[in-house]
Amino acid sequence: MLLHLPWYLIIKIKISMNKKIFFVVLMFVTSLVFIACENGVVNEPNDPITTPDKEVSDKSDGGNKPNTEEQTFVVVALPSSSYMGEVEIEGVGRVTDEKNERYNDSIITLTAKESENCSFYCWNDGKTDNPRTDTIGKIGANFVAIFFGKDAMGNVYADLGLPSGLKWATCNVGADSAYFPGSYFAWGDPIPNFAWGDSIPYDWENYKWRKEFFDRTDTIVMEKYNITAEDGDKIKVLTPDDDAAHEDMGGDWRMPTRSEQIELVNECTWEWVENYSFFVTEGSKRKEIKTGKKGYKVIGKNYSHIFLPMAGRCVGKSVVDADTDAYYWSSSLCADDKKAACIYFGVTEVKWDKEFNRCYGFSVRGVFR
Numbered sequence: 001m002l003l004h005l006p007w008y009l010i011i012k013i014k015i016s017m018n019k020k021i022f023f024v025v026l027m028f029v030t031s032l033v034f035i036a037c038e039n040g041v042v043n044e045p046n047d048p049i050t051t052p053d054k055e056v057s058d059k060s061d062g063g064n065k066p067n068t069e070e071q072t073f074v075v076v077a078l079p080s081s082s083y084m085g086e087v088e089i090e091g092v093g094r095v096t097d098e099k100n101e102r103y104n105d106s107i108i109t110l111t112a113k114e115s116e117n118c119s120f121y122c123w124n125d126g127k128t129d130n131p132r133t134d135t136i137g138k139i140g141a142n143f144v145a146i147f148f149g150k151d152a153m154g155n156v157y158a159d160l161g162l163p164s165g166l167k168w169a170t171c172n173v174g175a176d177s178a179y180f181p182g183s184y185f186a187w188g189d190p191i192p193n194f195a196w197g198d199s200i201p202y203d204w205e206n207y208k209w210r211k212e213f214f215d216r217t218d219t220i221v222m223e224k225y226n227i228t229a230e231d232g233d234k235i236k237v238l239t240p241d242d243d244a245a246h247e248d249m250g251g252d253w254r255m256p257t258r259s260e261q262i263e264l265v266n267e268c269t270w271e272w273v274e275n276y277s278f279f280v281t282e283g284s285k286r287k288e289i290k291t292g293k294k295g296y297k298v299i300g301k302n303y304s305h306i307f308l309p310m311a312g313r314c315v316g317k318s319v320v321d322a323d324t325d326a327y328y329w330s331s332s333l334c335a336d337d338k339k340a341a342c343i344y345f346g347v348t349e350v351k352w353d354k355e356f357n358r359c360y361g362f363s364v365r366g367v368f369r
Contacts, residue, residue: 077110077143080304081159084118084147087111109133112145121146121279124303128279128286144303155249155366160300162267166260168298168306169366173248179276179293181311181322184361187329187340188225188238190247193314193361202314202361209358220338222358227337238331245366252368258332258341258352260367265343265352269299272347276307294323296345306365308345314361327354327362 077087090109111131112120122128124144134141148170149157157167174183174192183192189208193200200206204220211223224242226232238255240246245255256264276297277290295309312322330341334355342362344354356362 078145079112080124080144080146080161080300080302081118081149083115084149084159085112085114085120085145087143087145088113107133107135110143110145112147114147117150117152118147119150121148128288130286146304148304151251153250155251155253157368158300158304158306159302160264160268160298160304160306161302162263162300164260164263164369166256166263166367166369168256168264169245169249169253170306171365172309172311173244173364173366178278178307179291179295179309181309182363183244184311184314184319185244185329185364186361187358188242190242190244192244199317201316202359203316204357204359207359222337225333225337225358227333227335232337236333243331244329244364249366253366254368255329255331255364256367258330261328261330261341261343262352264298265350267301268305270345270350271297271299273297273307276309294347295326296350308365311363319361327356327360329362329364 077089079085079087088111090111109131110123110133112123114120120130123132124142124146130145147159149159149167151157156170158170159167170178172180172182173185175181184194184202185192186202186207193202193206204210209222209224211221211226221229222232224233225235225238227234227236237257240254243254245253273295275290276293276295277288279286279288281287293309295307297305297307299305308326308328310323310326312319312325313327314320325344325346328343330343332341333339334341336355338357339355340358342354342356344351
């Protein structure tokens, strides 16, 4: 083909031809170039080939807006604790923990399936329908089925997804519902003073582990859990027989240590609740019951939660500040061994670093690992 001849050969041919022949050759070469361009054989290096009248759609983030008839969504449907149950999904899509997977717009049905000794409580949006049906659009949705577990002795607990793996009871010791305050315990005494026929005052005079009692508080000496005296036992954490949670709930249940209470404060969201509600099953439906009780809903990163009600404290023979404050003992002794550590919370604050006299009557919430 003439286009591929060396330039010096083209010049030689041009010189040797007369004008008429040269004109014919020039027209022939021009025709070849035109035909080549029409067939796409010749393209400029930076000139992209385009296809007119063809829509290009890019559904990736930052691309062109997708066709509005093709709504996309992300479905994430998981249990709060995998060993407690699972979630099944029917419809377009599937259960996934990959947040970049997309499916067409669809009506889906989610079913929370319980494992043995576990029960479905609610979904992370508060709905209790099981199964539940939802229409999912392109904005996506996250669903978490919240389950509560139950041990062989009937104690109900929540897995809050804590780094330690610690499980927290859903009720205070001595209560049969999450919103009841339960019993009040002096630290290190597993028997509540109010359990006796005539209630025994919560004070130093009647405290189980005082060794000596005088009129002045600073002369009190502890018979057990004494770390200040030279002949003290140096025990800093409650033993099982003095642990109110262990004595009441059995098994591996116990009171939380100070560090475990700190974990609960730091790893969970504390949400103030003016009117705590729970759900009961009536036939095939679940009904919400509002209790009027105040407290904190403590929500784990997996959406599971517990409720800690306002319960006040016992001083002497009286329960004080029952609607405004709450005190929950830990199993940890303080440097001043007349005091023990606890979580305190009011309407506007939550404090894990509080220390109070061991003789006071506080609430107890059990844990196990």
